[in-house]
Amino acid sequence: MEKITTEYITLQQFLKLAGVAQTGGEAKIIIQNDAIFVNGKREDRRGRKLYPGDKVRYNGKTYVVG
Numbered sequence: 001m002e003k004i005t006t007e008y009i010t011l012q013q014f015l016k017l018a019g020v021a022q023t024g025g026e027a028k029i030i031i032q033n034d035a036i037f038v039n040g041k042r043e044d045r046r047g048r049k050l051y052p053g054d055k056v057r058y059n060g061k062t063y064v065v066g
Contacts, residue, residue: 004052004066012046014056018063034058
């Protein structure tokens, strides 16, 4: 996975970068319909800002924002 060079990345962008979703539309559907957790809390906002060190859990896998 690529290294993030900005201050933050949105959840929708992160799902695409991590390869969870192929498009922004697919990421939107995943966020709306599936259980996405950020730092242990359920998240349904696609614009949620993620910062380095945040943990995203989806479908049994945990991704760390870097």
